[in-house]
Amino acid sequence: MAKGAILAGLSLRFRILLFFVLLALGGLAVMLGALWVGYRSALSDGIANGFLLAGIIGGFGFLGLAVGIWLLFDENVAKPIQALSTTLRARAHSGVNATVDTHSARYLGDLAPAVEAVSTRLSNATIDIAQTVAQETETLSSDRDQLTALLTEIPVAILLVGPDHRIVLYDGQAAGTLAQIAPPRLNASIFDYLCKERVLDAHERLMQEGAEVAFEAACPDGRVSFDARLKPLRGTHSYMILIDDAHAEIAPDAERPLTFDFELLGDQPISDLAARRLDQIPFVVFDCETTGLLPHKDELVQLGAVRVLRGEIVHGESMDRFIHPGRPIPPASTKVHHITDAMVASAPPPKSIVAEFHHFARDAVIVAHNAPFDMAFMHRHGNEMEIDWPQPILDTVLLSAVLFGTTEKHTLDALCERLDVVIPEHLRHTGLGDAQATAEVLCRMLPMLAARGHTTLGDVLEQTRKHGRLLDDMN
Known part of the structure; x- marks a missing residue:
């Protein structure tokens, strides 16, 4: 002693x-x-x-x-x-x-x-700031609730589209309408959902007349169509797309949740994704559950994905899909992810969900924990459907190595413990649960990367390449 x-x-x-x-x-x-x-x-x-x-x-x-x-x-x-x-x-x-x-x-x-x-x-100062922010957030939340209540009385679904034709805001009914075509997402091109020629023709008339324009909207492949209106947003080059209740199937007195990011209106488009700042990049974080650990012969049984924008998870923009693997699920795999043959009996085949995820991840950086494993399934089915994955791939294993050194543990559980992320036990080893946890880990690591001087996607990718051996050893 x-x-x-x-x-x-x-x-x-x-x-x-x-x-x-x-x-x-x-x-x-x-x-x-x-x-x-x-x-x-x-x-x-x-x-x-x-x-x-x-x-x-x-x-x-x-x-x-x-x-x-x-x-x-x-x-x-x-x-x-x-x-x-x-x-x-x-x-x-x-x-x-x-x-x-x-x-x-x-x-x-x-x-x-x-x-x-x-x-x-620092923690005490953070708590004081958080209390102030919470008070302001409560006020904003009250204003938002009032706006939501007001929208409930308006029998139209609403989309706000920026001058570069990217979605800035949508309400719950518009989300339901878009979901008939593909999963809705902020910052997506409206042309991913509606026929480009029809929208541009209506937009040209809108610019010429300066007043509301009616047009027949349809998805790019023509399988879904409905009447819609373009309405100018005063003082800006943005516009609104209004869909009446006959097509949006708006339930009376239904809740009208809003999903929006008005900062998108001020963002300048950057063609080179690697040159963008981390806080300007949309990320799609996903995780797969499978019948086994061999991507060349095993199959998908579940896929979960969430979107991250400006360092925050976009609530309401997610995928949670069961997948029929076309074969029995081994008991050893069910013991890990608790997915049984009965749970996927009526689920769509892998190609259908991979195609849906491909649309969901369009124009975003794809993120996963041990990404080579999950992306191997995406590439295999993508090749069969002649779709590719041109966007960059980020791996939270490598981001962990950049921030914490190669000698630390880089499992998802270790990262969550290190970064104070809690995964509910019933959500561990589920597609959406692990995707959500990985997204929360990513949101905590992004400001840490920026603080080290890795402020653009290109900087981060360059750093992760130095630790690629970790993934080789892991797989």
């Missing part, structure tokens, strides 16, 4: 000095030992053999001493400092209430308590 108290009282500078003292004393001991053995050998085998033996013993002795000192320094200084810096970054940039591991940093003198003090002060 007294020894521990004495060690705890040593300063960090004195501890580092001890490493060099140990190196010096160890080197002196190795040199004297080598000379003594060499001297004994010289007496019996000659001077040359004595010098040679002394050199060999001295060389290996110094090498072993250097390795031993390095291991001590790495375990007691380098690793704890790296862990402290990771904790600080997580608290500072992601709002994670990470605990400072003072035990592993016990040989760093006053550094760990100082970090704990700064972290506590």
Whole structure:
């Protein structure tokens, strides 16, 4: 106990000095030992053999001493400092209430308590700011509820489209209408849902007349059509698409949830996705459950996906689909993801869901945990349907290596624990549950990446390429 108290009282500078003292004393001991053995050998085998033996013993002795000192320094200084810096970054940039591991940093003198003090002060400041934000958010939420109640009385479905023809806002009824064509999503081109020629023709008349224009809208393949109206948004180049209740199937007094991001109106389009800032990039995070671990022969049984925009999960924009694998699900796989043959008996085949996901992920960066495994299924079915996946792929395993180093654990559970993300037990190993958890992990890592100077997608991709070996080993 007294020894521990004495060690705890040593300063960090004195501890580092001890490493060099140990190196010096160890080197002196190795040199004297080598000379003594060499001297004994010289007496019996000659001077040359004595010098040679002394050199060999001295060389290996110094090498072993250097390795031993390095291991001590790495375990007691380098690793704890790296862990402290990771904790600080997580608290500072992601709002994670990470605990400072003072035990592993016990040989760093006053550094760990100082970090704990700064972290506590930062957490308290964050709590104060969060309370202020919560009050303002409550006011905005009340305003939003009033707007939702007002929209309930209007018998039309509403879409707000920006000047670049990308969706900025849609209500629940518009989402239901779009869902007949493909999963709705913010920042998507309206031409992904409606025939481009018809929309552009109506838009041209809208610009010429400056008044509401009626037109017949239809999806690109013509299987869904309905009457709609284009209405100009005063003072902007944006416009609204209105669909009356006869086509939107609006239930009376139904809730009208809104999905929107008005900042999209001010975004300047950037053709080079790699040059975009991380907070300007739409991400689609997905996860698959399968019949086994061999992508070339096993099959999909579930796919879950969510969208992330401006570092936040877009609520309401998700996929959660069971898939009929065309074969029995092995009991060992069911034990992991709890999906049975009965649950997928009436589900669509893999190609149908892969095609739907392909549309859902259009114009977005695809993200997954251990992405090569999940993307192998997408590529296999995509090749059969002659669809490709041109967008960049981000892997949260590699992002973890960039932020926390290759020596840390990079499983999804480890990341969630490190970044204070909770996965409900009943959602673990489900497509949507794991996709949601991976998305929350991504949202916490994006500001940490930006704080390290990796502010664009190109920067991040360049960093992840340095750790590609991790995925090779994992798979």
